Amino acid sequence: MNLIERPRRLRRTAGLRAMVRETFLQPSQLIYPMFVLEGEGRREPISAMPGIHRFSIDLALEEGHRASELGIRALALFPALESELKNPQGSESWNDEGLFQRAIRAFKRELPEMMLVTDVALDPYSSEGHDGLVTDSGEILNDETVELLVRMSLSQARAGADVIAPSDMMDGRVGAIRAALDAEGFTQVAIMAYSTKYASGYYGPFRTALDSAPRRGDKATYQMDPAGGYREALRESRLDVEQGADFLMVKPALAYLDVLRMMRDSFDLPLVAYNVSGEYAMVKAAASLGYIDERRIVLETLTGMRRAGADAILTYHALDAARWLREG
Numbered sequence: 001m002n003l004i005e006r007p008r009r010l011r012r013t014a015g016l017r018a019m020v021r022e023t024f025l026q027p028s029q030l031i032y033p034m035f036v037l038e039g040e041g042r043r044e045p046i047s048a049m050p051g052i053h054r055f056s057i058d059l060a061l062e063e064g065h066r067a068s069e070l071g072i073r074a075l076a077l078f079p080a081l082e083s084e085l086k087n088p089q090g091s092e093s094w095n096d097e098g099l100f101q102r103a104i105r106a107f108k109r110e111l112p113e114m115m116l117v118t119d120v121a122l123d124p125y126s127s128e129g130h131d132g133l134v135t136d137s138g139e140i141l142n143d144e145t146v147e148l149l150v151r152m153s154l155s156q157a158r159a160g161a162d163v164i165a166p167s168d169m170m171d172g173r174v175g176a177i178r179a180a181l182d183a184e185g186f187t188q189v190a191i192m193a194y195s196t197k198y199a200s201g202y203y204g205p206f207r208t209a210l211d212s213a214p215r216r217g218d219k220a221t222y223q224m225d226p227a228g229g230y231r232e233a234l235r236e237s238r239l240d241v242e243q244g245a246d247f248l249m250v251k252p253a254l255a256y257l258d259v260l261r262m263m264r265d266s267f268d269l270p271l272v273a274y275n276v277s278g279e280y281a282m283v284k285a286a287a288s289l290g291y292i293d294e295r296r297i298v299l300e301t302l303t304g305m306r307r308a309g310a311d312a313i314l315t316y317h318a319l320d321a322a323r324w325l326r327e328g
């Protein structure tokens with residue numbers, strides 16, 4: 001054939017392929033989510049998330065060291081609270097001596113260089129299993145919830161959080177949290193807004209991990225409609241930018257790579273993808289049955305998220321991925 005262009009020429013050798021490669025994945029781009037629980041020497045597996053555990057603070061620190069040795073520089077912490085501590089207001093969330101605050105302080109003492117991204121939302125602390133305050137009729141109150149999110153954020157900042165990550169989807173919470181942090185002198189504490197968060201079936205294993213599933217109703221009045229399209233995603237993100245967010249996020253990642261790409265093209269803030277619990281569970285299940293090559297699939301998927309526009313990725317695969325990247 002008399003072809004002028006032969007794209008295969010650039011795929012002929014490993015050296016050529018490496019030379020023209022556009023997308024790179026590095027351990028420093030991975031954020032490892034971890035669940036902490038009360039006690040000592042405790043390490044509880046999470047069903048549907050093989051390889052992921054709830055750790056008491058002492059063992060969580062050991063896991064943190066392992067992450068650090070593999071080149072991971074950020075952890076996303078979530079508290080798994082005992083049910084006696086949960087109530088409708090989620091008041092344990094602003095207890096400066098609470099499990100979460102003690103965990104943050106312990107990490108900052110033991111691993112001061114490790115960035116801590118701390119979750120802000122009522123659901124781990126709420127007896128209702130919702131991210132906000134619930135009325136008797138089941139309505140999720142917005143403005144009243146934001147007041148509590150502000151208290152929670154300040155308590156986390158006092159404990160030493162580097163990045164406050166509101167995952168609740170209440171209107172106006174980023175601005176309120178930013179103002180409160182600044183007023184208390186925490187001008188250097190960043191906000192990672194869960195800006196584009198869908199009401200997703202992919203959160204199932206996470207809710208098992210924290211025993212935080214809604215006791216009644218669902219999250220459709222605050223999390224976004226998966227079929228909602230692009231305008232709502234743009235609007236939510238614009239509002240978070242205007243209110244002072246430092247990072248934007250798309251969550252879940254896998255079924256929303258198109259949204260990730262649109263966000264990358266529309267905003268100049270760092271963009272984070274959350275490779276959520278259900279996405280992890282699917283890979284682990286298929287890999288344990290021998291249906292897929294786990295290492296290949298994980299690295300390909302994370303690379304796809306980077307290509308779609310993610311600067312950083314929250315992923316339960318973080319330690320494995322970092323090890324595989326290191327092995328080359």
Ligand code: PBG
Nearest residue numbers: 121123167202203206276277278
């Ligand atoms: C809730 C929260 C959820 C996740 C992170 N924060 C679940 C939910 O909205 O119900 C899910 C993360 C995952 O599935 O890995 N504030």
